[in-house]
Amino acid sequence: MHPTFQSHDHSHCAGDNLARAEALMTERGARLTPVRKRVLEILLEAHRALGAYDVLQRLATEGFGNQPPVAYRALDFLVEQGLAHRIQRLNAFTACMHVGESHAPAFLICRKCDTVAEAPVAPVRAALEATAEGLGFALERASIEAIGLCPNCREAA
């Protein structure tokens, strides 16, 4: 089973990812400022996708700005740096669970409990790349988002 779907020490996995994110930012000379860091923490604590306005609301109660650009800028930064991903289907954002590793993920979204898992799908990507190339299409980026039931909700049903 995918780790996201198992019960686990979440504060530990979040802290782990946060540490890796900070190291990576230092290495790149990019600045993980307080807002950005806090947004990343918020995402890491959630284990599901959060809308920009959800994030904003939490920021506002903590003394940061309370206008949309505050959230969107931090989120955009995290996405650019590969520390977070955007889930198109949900107009929402989720923390990357594989920081640093070169990865081309797919997202498995549970329609019951809203959990989002980041699954490594290198073979799927390869197949897509092959198809595109066969059609003369120069593939640059692709988003793969699946809807269904996570193992827990599946069992409950």
Add this chain to the structure above:
Amino acid sequence: MHPTFQSHDHSHCAGDNLARAEALMTERGARLTPVRKRVLEILLEAHRALGAYDVLQRLATEGFGNQPPVAYRALDFLVEQGLAHRIQRLNAFTACMHVGESHAPAFLICRKCDTVAEAPVAPVRAALEATAEGLGFALERASIEAIGLCPNCREAA
């Protein structure tokens, strides 16, 4: 090369798809009313993804309602019936080019000319299905959307 990317008699390919759509609706006892049919035609004439408000604007100049629900309801109907697809990345809609055939498409979106091609990607789906099953996730639907350069724009660059 994928047919979408070739120059072709577009009015013919549109008329063809429209005829198949009407036949399918009759067969199902679903009603392809004037608004719905017109929206489908608009999408078929475009060969690219159109936003709901783009569609709405054209409807309004033709004597249909000019409020958002008019467009959204027709578009939702077409998507439910498999006559159109929603492109998540673009918040836009495109006519299905393979009406009736059971198909699980991926969309190849040219970031230069905005053309959208519907590519059959059964192997890609199969790989994704296998991955999901391996993780205990019950996959129901998935959207696969690729960004890149179509053959024409690729050559021009």
Add this chain to the structure above:
DNA sequence: GGTAACTTGTTACGATATAACATGTCAAGA
């Protein structure tokens, strides 16, 4: 310390989407 690049805050607005209710259409079945 001066300066340029970057970051944050704020105002204002644009774009996308839906809830709720009124009205109109159509096809059975009484």
Add this chain to the structure above:
DNA sequence: TCTTGACATGTTATATCGTAACAAGTTACC
């Protein structure tokens, strides 16, 4: 034929998501 219920459309109002533009503060570097 007339009623009636299901479906479709029109309309108002509002919710949700996202960005342009500018002002003010901070940081890195010479």
